[in-house]
Amino acid sequence: MISPPLPLYETERLASLYRLAVLDTPGEERFDRITRLASRALGVPIALVSLVDANRQWFKSCVGLEASETGRDISFCGHAILGQDTFVIPDTLLDPRFADNPLVTGEPHIRFYAGQPLADLDGLNFGTLCIIDQQPREFSESDRQTLRDLGTWAAQELNVVQINQAVQTVRESEARTQALLEELRDQKEFTSNLLQHSAVATVVINADHQVMLWNQAVEDLTGVKAQAVLGTNRHWSAFYPQPRLTLADIIVDQIYQELSGLYSNYYQLPRSDRNALHAEGWYCNLNGKDRYLVFDAQPVFDRESKLVAAVTTMQDYTDRKLAQEEIQNQRDFAQQVMNTMGQGLAVTNAAGAFEYVNPAFAHMLNYSAESLVGQSSYTLVAAEDAALARQASERRLSGETTLIEVRLRRSDDSLVDVLISGVPRGRAGKGAGTISVITDLTERKKVERLKTEFISTVSHELRTPLTSIRGSLGLVTGGLVGEIPAEARAMIEIAHKNSERLVRLINDILDIEKIASGKMEFQLRPLELLPLIETALAANRSYATQYGVTFELLETTRPDVQVQADPDRLTQVITNLLSNAAKFSFPGGTVRLTVEPQGEGVRVSVSDNGPGIAPEFQNQIFQRFAQADASSTRQQGGTGLGLSISKAIIESMNGTLGFQTVLGQGTTFYFDLPCLVFPPQVETIRSTAAEVPLLSRRVLVCEDDQDVALLLSMMLGAVGVESDLAYNAAQARQLLTDNPQRYAAMTLDLMLPDEDGLSLLRDLRERTGGLNLPVIVVSAKAQLGRREFKGASVGVLDWIDKPIDQERLVTALRQAFWPTRRDKPLILHIEDDPDNMQVVRGMLVNLVDLAEASSLREAKQRLQEQSFDLILLDQELLDGQGLDLLLYLSSGLDQWVPVVVFSAQEVDREISNLVAATLVKSRTSDQDLINTIRALVRSEPQLLD
């Protein structure tokens, strides 16, 4: 016996069999019907539906046999399933494969077998429909066909589940397909709707250039309706008068070489492998107006990357474009202005680096504009001006506009003077950089330099002849060329006065020029204010006298208050204010100079009681050549430049100058200066002006010039002193002889028509009952006279030059009226030997006020500080010859002081000629010394007597 081998696809065959889920299930009529039919139709006792699994054959249906299964190894069906055709064994005993099979040799004694294989849908046999007989038999073709048909039937019955399942699957698949199709349709519709109703104008053409989509937005934009172009290739007609290719056509035909000819303003988008295109431009009269359209076109590919369509979107950028063009126009305009303007323009960022420079600025510095951009602006500023530039930039941070003059470095390292006007950028102005306009000052500087040179030259050229004019007139009026007739003198004095005014005018013009060009030089140093003011007051007294005005000083500051100032310039200011005040005072008025603390500084005020400044003139007061009316320039003899100069000077010394005025009451000009070292505390209040009125004693005025005599009389009258006039020496002598007690003092002109004033003076002094009458010499030759008198004791209180300094006159008069203001004469004793000093002190202590100096230097110091009635001098001093002091006294001091030489040796003739008396120590008794001193100060008779 031969057991059946396994078929080729056994594993798959078994899987298919198990999938039928029919093994070991109850019998079913649909299979029994087939086995019954097979048994009857083919006349066999046994018919089976047998399924072959791994180890057995199991009968789903069985006719004529009690068993339900047998082993696979002895099965006939195991053989039958190996082939596709009907497996027939006509006589088992004759077949070696089966002759000894237990199913042949034993029950059911099989002699005949025919099995029709049953296959699944894939053709794998899982069993048979077989018939069995217990005797051999023939199997005809007709029998075979019958069995095959019945087998097909049985196979179908077996496969019916699987078929149903397949049908189900097909049905489901069809439904899914349907759903997908619907979805696709929906999507297509959606897309189409979307495009149709999109606000973005969209046109789609297919590969045949036919318009597939022309949405509402395109209609709105072009005015061309969809039905006019859909399905046609006339989409061009919406944009162009003649047929031409559009971007979409170019894409569809892939003819990109046409682009440059058709579109001047296009570019291919970055996804250029897909050939998307962008173009924009103006379209005339498109749906009623000129429009600027922006086109974007791109191809549409199907799944096989076949180009099937082109989509074009277009946007109306007209408004945006117009706005852009407007901005561009403005930019172009601004650019043109910046490029053509003569001034430099530079824009810097917050860090000070250039963001933009115009050609003029680059040219100014000999750079190219490109090379400047990005550079720091500060590196261009000359080192000396860097601080100024930084300072300005800080001020701009707080929103200020700045104007500075600096030097910038050119590319060749030369410097150029420029004026920079800087405006902070940005609304807040906080560190957003600067817009600067730069003006080249080279030409201006050149002109300025030429102007300065010109003025300097002209002023020199003017001054040279003026030196001659003023000089010669000065000498004539000074009497150096002898007497001249009164009428001529008046004319000469006019000329002289005006020559001096011309000198002042030239000086003032030069000052103004220096101030304007910033070239006025200041030598600031700490200085004590009060001595400077006192000196200025003294220097201007004679000027004030011309106007019959007196000065008065009032101070409420510490006497050692210091300011940082240029002494000459400060004196110039004080002089200007004093002379203005004097000019605008009424005759007999007083100009008050006040020094008082003012905040951290000191205020110096000069007040007059003049007419005040008219309101309409007040705001012009500091302008050049400003005077209330043109005629006052001539009347007042001023230049109209003084206040302007004064203001500039004070401001250069970090001070301020201002004024207060009340019409009809007077004007106060003041300046404030910061104080150094000493806070200007109020310590003492003292007045140098004697407020004691002069008694109504008379003064004899001996003066040949009637006008001058009158002036003197007026000056005296102004301080309450009455006077008698004598026009010559004879008259004077007569009046004094007639009534010696009538006069408290006399003023004496040295040039009298009938007699020399000096001889009159000597005569008066030498007469018995000799007049101790105090005399004030008032003469153009006063200084000459004083020189001539030298040490001679003539009891002259003061030698006053013409023009007459009223204040000085009044001071001298006070001395005449109240010589006892100091109740003892003040004597300066100059002696280097302390013992001698001690001796003299002992002698004189009760008689005089004694000041002592042990050196020449110290003596000069004392003499500058105060005036003395007499000087007692040791001839030999440690640090110089006493003689030198005599020279100093004759030239350096305003007042004549009698000198007594008190020496160990005989005194040189040369010296004795210069002094009032000489005494040799060894030969002089105490009384001699006292007598000599008394004699020399006898003009003040009540002293020492």
Place this chain on the structure above:
Amino acid sequence: MSELKQILLVEDELDIQIIARMALQKLGGYSVEVCSSGQEALEKVISYRPDVILLDVMMPGLDGPGTLKALRQPVPGCQAPVIFMTAKVQPSEVAEYRTLGALDVIAKPFDPMGLAALVASIWNKAYD
């Protein structure tokens, strides 16, 4: 230092010569010699020994500073103090004159009545 007696005035303007000479002689009692140029002054100082020289700054030919420099050369070897007289008296200019060796500067136009006293005071200040 001896007493101030002799003054040499160097000035190209004849008018100013006359005025300054008169002012110095009559008011100061000084002996005054006048030269019209720097060159003339260089010759003059060989025979005339001034105590002080008043020297105009702006002169044709040898100017004031040039004259001062030449005076100090071994020939003529004049060491007399020099006071410049000039209309150019800005502080920087004055400072420059001093650097050149000028004793002082008198500004033009000068006050003729005060000229002698001014010269004396400059002299005294320097030689006390």
